[in-house]
Amino acid sequence: MQKRATFRNLWLASAFIAPQLLLVFVFFYWPTAQAAYWAVTLEPAFGGGNQFVGLENFRAVFADANYWASVGASLLFAVGCTAVAVGAALVLALFADRGLRGHRLYRFTFFLPYAVPAAAVGLTFRFIFSPDAGLLAGINHVVPGLWNPALDGNDAFVLVLLGQSWKMIGYNFVFLLAALQNLPRTTIEAAAMDGAGVLRRMWDLQVPLLTPTLFFLLMVNITDSFVDSFALIDVTTHGGPARATMLMVYKIYLDGFESKDYSLAAAQSMVLMALIIGLTVIQFRVVERRVHYR
Amino acid sequence: MSDIAIRGVRKSYGRIETVHGLDLAFGAGEFVVILGPSGCGKSTLLRMIAGLESITAGEIAIGGRVVNRLEPRERGCAMVFQNYALYPHMTVAENIGYALKVAGVPKAERLRRIAEVGRSIGLDGLLDRRPAQLSGGQRQRVAMGRAIIREPKVFLFDEPLSNLDATLRVQMRIEIRRLHDRQGVTSVFVTHDQTEAMTLADRLVVLNAGRVEQVGTPEEVYHRPASRFVAGFVGSPPMNVVDATAAGPDTVTFGGLQLTVPPHGLERGARLAVGFRPEDAVPTAQAAPDGPVAAIDLVEDLGALRLLRGRLGGADVVVQTAAGTRHGRGPLPLQIAPSAIHLFDAETGLRLAPRAVRAAAA
Amino acid sequence: MIERTPLVNLLTHLVLVGGLLVLLLPVYVVVVAASHDLVAVNQVPMPLLPGHHLWENLAVAWQKGNFRNVMLTSVIVAGLVAAGKVGLSAISAYSIVYFDYRLRMVFFWIIFATLMLPLEVRIVPTYAVAANALEPFQALFDLSGLSVTLPRWNLLNSYSGLVLPLVATATGTFLYRQFFMTIPDELAEAAKMDGAGAFRFFKDVILPLSVTNMAALGTIMFVYAWNQYLWPLLVVTDQNYATASMELGRLVPSAYGEAPVWNTAMAGTLIVMAPPLAVVVVLQRWFVRGLVAVEK
Numbered sequence: 001m002q003k004r005a006t007f008r009n010l011w012l013a014s015a016f017i018a019p020q021l022l023l024v025f026v027f028f029y030w031p032t033a034q035a036a037y038w039a040v041t042l043e044p045a046f047g048g049g050n051q052f053v054g055l056e057n058f059r060a061v062f063a064d065a066n067y068w069a070s071v072g073a074s075l076l077f078a079v080g081c082t083a084v085a086v087g088a089a090l091v092l093a094l095f096a097d098r099g100l101r102g103h104r105l106y107r108f109t110f111f112l113p114y115a116v117p118a119a120a121v122g123l124t125f126r127f128i129f130s131p132d133a134g135l136l137a138g139i140n141h142v143v144p145g146l147w148n149p150a151l152d153g154n155d156a157f158v159l160v161l162l163g164q165s166w167k168m169i170g171y172n173f174v175f176l177l178a179a180l181q182n183l184p185r186t187t188i189e190a191a192a193m194d195g196a197g198v199l200r201r202m203w204d205l206q207v208p209l210l211t212p213t214l215f216f217l218l219m220v221n222i223t224d225s226f227v228d229s230f231a232l233i234d235v236t237t238h239g240g241p242a243r244a245t246m247l248m249v250y251k252i253y254l255d256g257f258e259s260k261d262y263s264l265a266a267a268q269s270m271v272l273m274a275l276i277i278g279l280t281v282i283q284f285r286v287v288e289r290r291v292h293y294r
Numbered sequence: 295m296s297d298i299a300i301r302g303v304r305k306s307y308g309r310i311e312t313v314h315g316l317d318l319a320f321g322a323g324e325f326v327v328i329l330g331p332s333g334c335g336k337s338t339l340l341r342m343i344a345g346l347e348s349i350t351a352g353e354i355a356i357g358g359r360v361v362n363r364l365e366p367r368e369r370g371c372a373m374v375f376q377n378y379a380l381y382p383h384m385t386v387a388e389n390i391g392y393a394l395k396v397a398g399v400p401k402a403e404r405l406r407r408i409a410e411v412g413r414s415i416g417l418d419g420l421l422d423r424r425p426a427q428l429s430g431g432q433r434q435r436v437a438m439g440r441a442i443i444r445e446p447k448v449f450l451f452d453e454p455l456s457n458l459d460a461t462l463r464v465q466m467r468i469e470i471r472r473l474h475d476r477q478g479v480t481s482v483f484v485t486h487d488q489t490e491a492m493t494l495a496d497r498l499v500v501l502n503a504g505r506v507e508q509v510g511t512p513e514e515v516y517h518r519p520a521s522r523f524v525a526g527f528v529g530s531p532p533m534n535v536v537d538a539t540a541a542g543p544d545t546v547t548f549g550g551l552q553l554t555v556p557p558h559g560l561e562r563g564a565r566l567a568v569g570f571r572p573e574d575a576v577p578t579a580q581a582a583p584d585g586p587v588a589a590i591d592l593v594e595d596l597g598a599l600r601l602l603r604g605r606l607g608g609a610d611v612v613v614q615t616a617a618g619t620r621h622g623r624g625p626l627p628l629q630i631a632p633s634a635i636h637l638f639d640a641e642t643g644l645r646l647a648p649r650a651v652r653a654a655a656a
Numbered sequence: 657m658i659e660r661t662p663l664v665n666l667l668t669h670l671v672l673v674g675g676l677l678v679l680l681l682p683v684y685v686v687v688v689a690a691s692h693d694l695v696a697v698n699q700v701p702m703p704l705l706p707g708h709h710l711w712e713n714l715a716v717a718w719q720k721g722n723f724r725n726v727m728l729t730s731v732i733v734a735g736l737v738a739a740g741k742v743g744l745s746a747i748s749a750y751s752i753v754y755f756d757y758r759l760r761m762v763f764f765w766i767i768f769a770t771l772m773l774p775l776e777v778r779i780v781p782t783y784a785v786a787a788n789a790l791e792p793f794q795a796l797f798d799l800s801g802l803s804v805t806l807p808r809w810n811l812l813n814s815y816s817g818l819v820l821p822l823v824a825t826a827t828g829t830f831l832y833r834q835f836f837m838t839i840p841d842e843l844a845e846a847a848k849m850d851g852a853g854a855f856r857f858f859k860d861v862i863l864p865l866s867v868t869n870m871a872a873l874g875t876i877m878f879v880y881a882w883n884q885y886l887w888p889l890l891v892v893t894d895q896n897y898a899t900a901s902m903e904l905g906r907l908v909p910s911a912y913g914e915a916p917v918w919n920t921a922m923a924g925t926l927i928v929m930a931p932p933l934a935v936v937v938v939l940q941r942w943f944v945r946g947l948v949a950v951e952k
Contacts, residue, residue, distance in 0.1 A: 003837075005844035006756040007854035016751035017763055020744055023824035028770045030792040031781035038781065092675045095668045106672050108940065113679055115936040115943075117883035117901045120929040123908060123921060124682045127689060133918055135685060138701040166682060171947070178948045186379035189346050192657055194393035194440070195367035198664045204392075208383045227776040231885035235905045249776045256780035257890070265780050277772045345658045365659055 032273070038266035057267040066243060067251070067268070074226060074248045077161060082221040084165040086214065089172030094202050096173075097180040107177065111170035118167065118228060122235035125163040129155075149237065153244025156237045160245050163232050164225055172217050179213040180206060219283040223276055248272050296357030296370070296447040296480055297322040298343065303352035305338050305504075313338055313504045315352065320497075322357075323478045325471070329491040330501035331527065336484045337452055339501070343482060344450050345369050357447060372441035373450040376457060378433045380425040380440075387412070387421040390439040411443045415469075431462045438473070449474075451483040455490060467493060488528050492516070500524050518636075522643035525569045525636060531601065533569045534611040537640065540564040546637075548607035552584040555635045556648040565640035572601065572614035574634035581627030588613060588626045602626060686929075689922035690714065697919040713923035721903050721924050722895065729818075730882055730900040731931070736819045737881035738874040745828030745873065746866060750858055752829070753836040754844065764833075770826045776886060782821060783890050786811040789820075813894040822881055828873050831946060835869050836862070872946025875939045879932040900928045 007013075039057055041050035061067050089110075096106045113121075128135045131148040139147045149155040183206065191201045207214075230249050233239060239246035239254065248268065256265030298320040305313035313335040320326045328336045341347035343354055345366035353360050361369050381389050388395075391408045399407075412421050415435045425433055434454065441449060451470070455463045471494055474481050485491055491498055492512045500507040500515060500523075508520035519525040525533040538548035540560035546553050546568055553568065560566070581587055588611055590604035595617070602613040602621055606628075613628065615621060637646040689697050692707035718724065752764050775782060785791060789809040797804045811817030839862075847857045888899040907924040908916040936943050 002756075003753055003844065004841040005848060007754055007844075007857070008756070009854040010755075010757060012854050013751045013755035013757055016747040020748035020767060020824070020829065021763060023744075023820060024767055024770055024826075026785060026789055026792055027782060027821040027824045028773050028778070029766075031778045031785050032773055034781035034784060035778050088675070091671060095671045098668055100665060100668055102669075102672070106676060109676055110679055111944070112933060112936065113682070115879050115883075115932045116683075116929045117885065117904070117932065119883075119885045119901045119904045120925045121682075123904060123925045124686050126908070127918055127922060128682060128685050130918075133698045133700065134689075134702055141700055166679070169679065174944050174947055178944070184377065184379060186375045186377055187381060189344075189366075189657065190373070190375060190379040190440070191381070191392070192346070192366045192659075193344065193371065193373050194444075195396040196392075197367075198659065198661055200396065205381060211383075223774070227774040230776055231901070234885070234889075235908070252777075253779060253886070257783075262780055269777050269780070273773065273777050276774065276777065280772045348658055363658070363660065366657065 035266040035269045035273075038262045039270045042263050053263075057263045058271075061264060061267045061271070066246070069243055070246045070248050070251045073157070073244070073246060077157070077164070077229065077245075077247055078222045078225040080161045081164045081168065081225045082218060084161070085168035085221055086172050086217050088165070089169045089176055089217075090207070090210070090214070092169070093173050093176035093180055094206060096177060097206075098198070110173045113167050114170035114174075116167065118231035119235050121163050121167050122160075122232045125159055125166070125232075126236045129159045129162075149241075151241055153240075153242050156241055156245050160229065160232055160236055163236070164229055168221055168224065172221070175213055175217055176210060179210055183209055215286055216283065219279050223279055226272065226276065297324075298448065298480065298482070299355040299358075300339075300343075301353050301355075303339070303342065303354060304350045305335070305342060305347065306350045311350075311504070313342075313350075316504075316506060318499060318506065318509065320480060320482065322480055325474050325481045325483065325494060325496045326499060327483045327485060327491040327495035327497075328499045328501055329485060329488060329528070330507075332486055333503075334501045335504040336486075336501050340373075340450050340452055340482060340484045343369075343448070344371050344373050346373075370447035371450050372444050372446035372448070373452065374434075374437045374441050374454040376453040378425075378437040378454075378457075380433060380436055382425050385422050385424055386417060386428070386436050386439075389425065389436055390417075390421075390443050393440070393444045407443055411439045415439050415442065430458050431466065434458060434462075434466055438470075442473070442477075446479065449479050449481040451481065451485075453485055454483075455485070456487070463490075470494065488530060492528070500527065502527075518645065519569075520645050522567055522569070522638040525638070529571060531572050531612045531614070533571050533636070534575070534606070534609065535567050535569045535638070536607040536609040536611070538566050538568045538607065540566060544632075550584070551586050551607060553586060553630065553635065554632055555637060556632045558637055558646050558648055560637075560646075566646070567638040567640055567643075569636035569638060570630050570634055572612040575611075575613045575628045575630050577602075577613065577615060577619070577621050578627050578629040582629070586628045586630065588628055590621065590623050590626045593622060683929075686922045686925050689918055690717075690920075690926050692919055694917060694919055697922075709919065710923070713919045714927065717907065717920045717923035717927060720920060721907055721927070722898070723900065723903070723924070723927055725896065726898050726900045726903045727927070727931075729897055733815065733818045733888075733899060734878045734881040736815065737822045738877040740819060740823040741825075741828045741877045742870045742874050744823055745832050746863070746870070747858075749829045749832030749836055750862060753833055754854065754857075754862075767826045767829050770824070771830075775821065779886065779890070786817050786821070786891050789816075812891050813897050814891075815897070817891040818888055818897065818899070819881075821887060822877075822884065828877065831869060831873050832866070835866065839865065868942070868945070871939070872942040875935060875943045876946045878935055879943070882932045882935075900931075904928050 040052060040054060042053045042057070043050055092110060096103050096110070127133065129149055131137060131140055131150060136147055147155055149159045188201060188205065191205050196204060227249055229247055230253065233245055233247060233250045237245040239250045249272065252265050252268045252272065255261050255268065300316050300318040303313060303316045304311060316339065328339060330336045338347055342349050345361065345364060349362050353362050355361065356369055356371070381392065384392065387408050390411055391404050394404045394407065408421065412418055415438055417432065417435050417439060420428065420432060425436065428436065437454065455466055458466060467490055483494055495512050497509065498512055498515045499509050502523050508515055508524045515524060515528055519528060519533065522535055525535060536548050538546040540562055541547045541552065542562060543560050544555055544557045546555055546560070546566060548568065586606060588604045588606040590602045592603040594601040594603065597617060599617055600615050600619060602615060604611060604626070613626065638644060639646060688703060688706050690713050691710035692703055693709050696703055696707055748767065752760060787810060789811050790806045794806045797806070811820065843861060844857060847861055852860065883901055884899070885901050888902040892898055892902065904924055907921045
C-alpha cells in the first residue's frame with residue numbers, strides 16, 4: 001500500500017490532489033449530502049425553508065406499491081441480465097480460449113457490443129423486437145398478437161433484458177478471456193496428463209480458477225444493470241407498459257424531473273445508493289479473501 | 295516400465311526448426327538425463343514425449359508403440375513440471391488423486407491409494423492443505439505424488455528442482471534417485487544443471503542447439519567428452535580449452551609453449567583445441583623447457599579447494615589445487631599428464647581419439 | 657497439445673460461430689434496416705440483405721438529427737473528458753502514491769468511495785449543483801458565518817457542464833494507482849540519488865512510463881463519454897450543446913407503439929455507434945488492457 005521511497009514536497013502533493021478533490025466534492029459529495037438532506041425534509045408548498053420530517057419520506061416511499069414493484073423489477077432485471085451476460089460470456093470465453101482456428105476473430109469481435117452507446121442499443125433492440133417491423137414481427141404473422149412489447153409487460157421486459165445483456169456479454173468476455181489466459185498453462189497440461197479431457201478441464205479446473213473474476217463480474221453486472229439501464233429504458237419502453245420495466249433508477253428520474261418531487265426522489269436515491277454500497281462492500285470482503293488460492 | 299525410441303524427431307515452429315532430427319533410445323527402467331543450456335530443445339523433446347507438443351517429423355515410440363498421434367493421457371507418462379503446476383483450488387489429497395478420479399476409480403480405493411502415496415513421499419498430515427499453504431519442498435512432493443499414484447510407464451521431469459533452494463535441491467535430488475531405484479520406472483529428466491545430471495543419470499544425453507552432442511554414462515561424458523561443447527559444459531569448473539597447432543604426431547604448440555600428447559597421428563600444422571580438466575593441471579616447481587606456464591591473476595579459495603584463474607595460450611584457464619597450497623598470482627608452471635589431455639578438431643569441435651585406443655578398438 | 661477431439665472441436669466452432677452471429681446480428685440488422693426505403697424496412701419479414709438506400713438514409717438522418725452540430729459537440733466533449741481524465745487522474749494518483757502526508761489515505765478513500773456513487777443515483781442533486789457550481793462553497797461560507805458572496809456559475813448548457821462531472825470519477829485515478837504500485841521502489845530511489853525532485857521524477861520518469869496507461873485510459877474515457885446519455889439529456893436544453901447519444905432518442909417518437917421511420921432511425925443509430933466502434937476497433941489493444949487493468 002505504501003511506497004518505500006516517497007517525496008516530501010507538500011506543495012506539489014497538494015497541488016496535484018486538489019483538482020480532483022474539488023471536483024469530487026462538488027459533483028459527488030455535495031450532491032450526495034444534498035440528497036440525504038432532501039430525503040429527510042419536505043419543501044413547504046408556499047415557500048420558506050425546508051421542513052425536517054425525519055423518515056417520513058422513506059415511509060411514503062415504502063408504503064407505495066409502485067415502489068416495491070420497481071424494486072422487484074430491478075432485482076429481476078439484475079439477476080436476469082447477470083445470468084445471461086456472465087453465463088454466455090463464460091461459455092464463449094472458455095471455448096475461445098482453446099485457440100482453435102479463428103480465435104483471433106472471435107477475440108476481436110465479441111467485445112464490440114460493449115462500445116455501442118446504450119441509446120443505440122435501445123433503438124436497435126426496439127427495432128429488432130418491434131411488433132410490426134423488424135426481425136421478430138414475423139411471429140405475429142403466424143400467431144397474431146403473440147409478441148408486442150408495446151402492450152405486453154413481459155415482452156418489454158425481455159426486450160430490455162436482452163439489450164442490456166447483449167451489451168455486457170462483450171465486457172464480461174474480455175475479463176474472462178484475460179483471466180483464462182493468465183492461468184498457468186502447465187496447470188492445464190498437468191490435468192491433460194492426468195487424463196482430463198477438454199470439457200472436464202473446463203469444469204474441474206478453469207471454472208473454479210475463474211471464481212474471483214466471475215465474482216467481480218457478478219457485482220459489476222448487477223451494479224451496471226441498476227444504473228446504466230437508464231438510457232436503454234428511456235429509448236425503448238419508458239418504464240412501461242404498465243410499469244413493467246419501471247426500474248428503480250428510471251423511477252427516480254421520473255419522480256425527480258417529471259413530478260418534481262425532490263424529497264421522494266432523494267429518499268429513493270438513498271435506498272439505491274445503500275444497495276450499491278452494500279454490493280461494493282461485499283465485493284471487497286470477498287476480493288480480500290481470494291488471496292487464499294494464490 | 296517401457297523403453298522409449300526417438301527416431302529422426304524434428305520440431306519446427308512455423309519456419310524455425312528448433313530440434314533437428316534426434317535419434318535416441320532409452321532402455322526400460324533407465325534413468326536418462328537430458329542436459330543442455332537453455333533453448334537447446336531439451337524441454338521441447340520432453341514435451342514431445344509427453345504429448346504436450348506435436349512432433350513435426352520423425353516418430354516417438356513408448357514400449358514399442360508409436361505415440362505420435364496419441365493424446366497425453368494415452369501415453370502412460372506422468373510428468374513433474376518445473377513450477378509443479380498443482381491445482382491451486384484442490385487439497386493435497388485431491389491433487390494427488392485427481393488422475394484416479396478422472397479415471398473413475400471408486401472413492402474408497404482412491405483414498406486408500408492417496409494415503410499410501412502420501413506416506414511414501416512424506417506428506418502425512420498435510421493431505422488436507424491447499425498448495426498455497428505448503429512450502430516449496432512440500433509442493434514438489436505433491437507434484438511427485440501426483441505422478442507416482444498413476445503408476446506410469448514413464449516418469450518425465452521438466453527441471454523439477456530449479457525452483458528450490460540449494461539445500462532442498464540436493465535433498466530432493468537424492469529422493470528422486472532413491473524413488474527410481476525402488477520403483478525402477480523409466481525416467482527422463484531434463485535439466486541445465488550438470489551436477490544434477492551427473493548425480494542422477496544412468497545415462498546422459500547432452501543436447502545443444504537442437505542436436506545431440508553426446509550420449510553416454512556420466513563417467514564417459516566427463517572423461518571422454520565427445521566435443522568441445524560437452525567439454526566446456528560438463529564439469530564445475532568446466533574443462534580448459536586452448537587453441538593450438540600440431541607440431542608433430544604427439545606434440546602440440548600454443549603461444550610458444552609445447553605440450554606432449556598421446557599419439558593421435560597428428561598432421562603437422564593442423565589446427566586443434568587442447569583440453570584439460572582444472573584438476574588435471576598440476577603446478578610444478580620446475581617448469582619443463584617450453585612447458586606450459588599459466589599467468590595467474592585471481593585466486594579463489596573455496597575451502598576444500600583453491601581455484602587459480604589466469605591466462606594460458608590466449609585462453610582463460612582454471613587450475614584446481616588442494617586447499618592449503620600456497621600458489622599465488624604470477625607465472626605458474628604446469629604439468630599435465632598426456633593421458634589427461636583431450637584434443638578436439640578446431641573446425642568441427644569433435645573429439646580426436648588417440649591412436650592407441652583406436653587401434654585397440656579395431 | 658496433441659488432442660484428437662473432433663466432437664469437442666465441432667462443438668467449439670458451433671458455439672463460437674453461434675456467439676458471433678448472435679453478437680453481430682443486431683449490428684447487421686441496423687445496417688440492413690438503414691439501407692432500405694421506408695416500405696421495404698417495414699415489410700414482414702424484414703429483408704435480410706442490405707438494400708441500396710444506405711447513403712440516402714444516412715443523409716436524411718444526418719439532416720434530421722442535426723448531426724453536423726451534434727457530432728462535433730460529442731467529439732469535443734468526449735475528447736475533453738478523455739484528456740481531462742488522463743491528466744487529472746495521473747496527478748492525483750501521483751500525489752496519493754508518491755508522497756507521504758497525513759491525509760494521504762483519507763484522500764485516497766474519499767476519491768475511492770465515489771466509485772459507489774454513480775451519477776445515475778444522485779442525479780437530481782447533481783443537476784442542482786450544475787445550475788450553480790459554486791453553490792456548495794457558498795453554502796459552506798454561509799454555514800461558517802462568513803459573509804462572502806460568490807457569483808453564480810451556471811454549468812447548464814455549457815461544455816464545462818457536460819465535461820466536469822464525468823471527469824470527476826475515480827476510475828482513472830485507480831488505474832494509475834495500480835500502475836504506480838507496480839513501479840519498483842528502486843526507480844524512485846535511483847531518481848532521488850540522481851538528485852531529481854518530485855516534479856522532475858514525475859515529468860522525466862513517471863509520465864514516459866505511463867504512456868500505455870494513458871492511451872488505455874483515454875480510449876476508455878472517450879467511449880464512456882461518447883456513450884453518456886442521461887447527463888447530457890439533463891444539462892442540455894440548448895440545441896447547440898446537444899450530444900449525439902442523447903439526440904438519438906429524438907429520432908424516434910417517444911410514445912411507444914407509434915410506427916417510427918425505421919430506416920432513418922437505424923441510419924441515425926449507425927451514425928452514433930460508428931465513432932466509438934471505430935475507436936475501439938482501431939485501439940482495441942489499449943481499450944482491453946485498460947478495461948482489465950481497472951479490476952486488479
